[in-house]
Amino acid sequence: MSNIAFVRTEMLPEQAPPASAVGLIGWVRANLFSGWFNTLITLATLYVIYAILAAILPWAFSPTVGAGSLAECREILAESGKTGHFAGACWGVITERWQQLMFGFYPNGSDGVSADLRWRPVLAFVLLAVALAPVLFADKVPSKMIWFTAAFPFLYPWLHWGGSIWGPISALLGFVIGWFVFKTAEKVSSSLIGMISGVVAALVWWLTLSGFFSNALNSILPVGIEPVQSRLFGGFMLSVLIGVIAIACSLPLGIVLALGRQSDLLIVKAICVGFIEFIRGVPLITLLFVASTLLNIFLPPGTQFDIILRVLIMVTLFAAAYMAEVIRGGLAALPKGQYEGADSLGLDYWQAQRLIIMPQALKISIPGIVSTFIGVFKDTVLVSVIGLLDPLGLSNGIRADANWNGIVWEIYGFIALMFFVFCFSMSRYSMYLERKLQTGHR
């Protein structure tokens, strides 16, 4: 057996993989053209995409940004040789009306009576991002910022409606008073008595004394900004306003409802379940009808407050029911050991909730809260049905304008794009958060 002529003793150098298996070509072959069926599907999809783009792009790229009316748009398009129904978009309407779609009829200085106040909602929106930062990016922002977040719910409406600064301050004082009464009563007697007396004290303050307080301080030291009436609100400003206030107010309400639904107290549980299921069982539009026609009838005779406030109340109740379910999910997702651990430390119910349960449950539910917010924000379009001037409500007015009579796609497209940008970025954020909070194994 010694006639073996050649035995290789060293390895051959590695060859590069074939060009058709790596890089762009390899990727295309593996993902788009792996077999005749896949190729067929790819070609069909390419054709669909081409058809859609070929229909939309030539329409969208039309040189009509500067036009002042639909007739002018048509002239411009006819000059460039395009006629017919879908010759091109008339972007002049967006150039002329985008500020209205953003701010509604918020004073912009054009009527000569009031100054340009649109910086206020813009500032409020920017501050909203600042106030949200400690909640959403807790690991990147100094934790002291949370105090600003706590004060923001009072700052935000004030920046929109304006008026005396003592109004929001006296509203804030209600919470402070309630807290002090709770603390003193808790020391003197039990926490239950403390809680009841704290709530009662805050209610007494808001319902009776706060009005006198703010009026008195206002006559002594009138500090404030120019008030703006609700009927001037509109556009995306209104959508964001309703969405943000509804979510901010529904969060505490939702926590209470979720705790009530989880509790052992039968009557409390029944009330909470009844409320949640009722609100979740009816469409928002019926609740908005209640806001527009019935809410004043439910309140003491002579009570009149404006439609935006009534809508805010109903949207808050609506969001609270959904929020309660989200937080209940967070509570249910906590391991039982956390509850038992808190009990074995000797904490009472509220201490356990405050120190152990809620911080964890709320953290788990943030993605759900964000999606609830997206839902509520999208649902704010419904207020156009009861006559408020949100973007869709404004679009009817714009389409009825003599200059723009006949405009359809441009406005809807613009509104849809705005909603898309906002909701899509929110949902991406919530997905990022979900990944970050994911500590389990799969």
Next chain:
Amino acid sequence: MTTVSDPPKEGFRLSQLIYDTRYRSMTIQIVALIGFLTLIFWLINNTATNLAELGKEPSFRFLSEPAGYDINQRLLDYQSQDTHLRAALIGLLNTLLVAVMGCITATIIGVIVGVLRLSKNWLVSRLMAVYVEMFRNVPVLLWIVFVMAVLIETLPAPRAFRGDNATASMMLNDSVAVTNRGVYVPEPLFSRGLGDIHLLGDSSLRFDVSLDLIAILIVLGLGFFVSHKIKQRADHVQETTGDRPTTWYLRLGVVSLPFIVLLYALGFHLGYPELKGFNFRGGTHMRNSLIALWLALSLYTAAFIAEIVRAGILAISHGQTEAAAALGLRQNRIMNLVVLPQALRVIIPPLISNYLNLTKNSSLAIAVGYMDITGTLGGITLNQTGRELETLLLLMLCYLIISLSISAVMNWYNESVKLRER
């Protein structure tokens, strides 16, 4: 709770209501109940005072007064002289019609898109992702008015179908006409029909039941029953002998033959829409408002369903498929016996809650003028009679009943497929 020594026997003191955990929950509940009842009483009292001031004592008598408005899209017969109750009933049926149609198409589109999103073809999965994100992130009301605008602006008017050089033509062998006034589809007609039964006489809730339809349903039901029996017999034979008899032609025959014979006996034919004057006559007319609402709701809900389906399929771990393959099951058997039953457990509960959302969103019909229950009872009836409290209560009650029955179905399903854990 067991105690080491006997607790000291003491009489009941008032402070135990607050400090003693045995009684404290009682105190809290009673305080909550009193607070709740006070709130309710306060609201009712305010309402009664306000309504008395306005001279509108609550009464439901308006329901039996003539409505005086027309409803163009309807399932039952209705004239403008009918009562408000009848109008509300027509509206309720319209709500259910668009909800059922929407749920079916949304499921079909959603399942297809959800499966395609998992496609290995990059282009297809991206395209489906674009679809899902586009529909999920724009309000449904905007989609509804948008689709309505598409229908009105882009479809040909009925007169485009007329003349020698017509610019539009009917589809599917001249049977379906798609116009900007709606879609005309053929309607089933019976030349030797059995007629209708009129139920509930002349009251507001009267409705007709077609005997033809009942006969068809009975024959189909019997056919499926016999077919099921044949399948059971085939299963039995397979279990005892190991050979499965070929039964598909028998099963197809027992369902379809009696059905075809019955249709022939009843003189079944289709009534085609025809262009007469300025509009189409004959056939079933589905108005733009219905189509727009149906399409928009289906496309919008389908985007959510697609995500649910995708999540459901991804939730089944690979181990399940591999274990089934190791048992020697074939690919379709693995799908039917292992993957689908587990995926459905994940998919169905959110799917049903999406059906519920679709039904609630159908109340946005009011934006395109489709007369659903929000449009009739909560729209024109409310405005005509000025009975806000009564109409809105009835409206909410209707939606609550629909929602609660859907969630009852969901709870029943969840209970029946729940994992039996030790």
